[in-house]
Amino acid sequence: MRFRVVLVFALLASSLPVSAAVKPEDAIDHPALLAQLEDEARTARPREQCYLYTQIVHIMTEIAGRRLAEGETEEAAAVLKQVQHYAELIHLALARDTRRLRETEMLMQTTTHRLGQCLHLASSDDRPALQATLAQLDRVNEELLTQVFQH
Numbered sequence: 001m002r003f004r005v006v007l008v009f010a011l012l013a014s015s016l017p018v019s020a021a022v023k024p025e026d027a028i029d030h031p032a033l034l035a036q037l038e039d040e041a042r043t044a045r046p047r048e049q050c051y052l053y054t055q056i057v058h059i060m061t062e063i064a065g066r067r068l069a070e071g072e073t074e075e076a077a078a079v080l081k082q083v084q085h086y087a088e089l090i091h092l093a094l095a096r097d098t099r100r101l102r103e104t105e106m107l108m109q110t111t112t113h114r115l116g117q118c119l120h121l122a123s124s125d126d127r128p129a130l131q132a133t134l135a136q137l138d139r140v141n142e143e144l145l146t147q148v149f150q151h
Helices: 002-015 024-029 031-043 046-069 073-094 101-121 127-150
Strands: none
Touching (some): 024 046, 046 073
């Protein structure tokens, strides 16, 4: 009986979309989970992509912050370039009908705040890339706020 319960639970968990099964904290330490979330975002319906891309940006911002704290500036810069790419995808996804706007905006606000904290910890060499990424995320957050208030 216990085996059946475990089997049913495992089957249910594996049938959930990655975004429902993955917590951002888990994906930070497990690159395979982040890759799964990226794949899900690419294949998701247009209405879902904006939120999924925002989750990816949030996770990658945390990863970049950790890399900066550990002194791995080149790795952090590479992650920030990915953040910029996904921020552009969020911008493009906003042109389509989107769901979960308020949740998306709140997560983006948290993400930009976290990146702002990283900016204060970064060396002067790392600041231009962080500032450019933060400016881009701020623009996306403004667009999200506009969309939230229009609906």
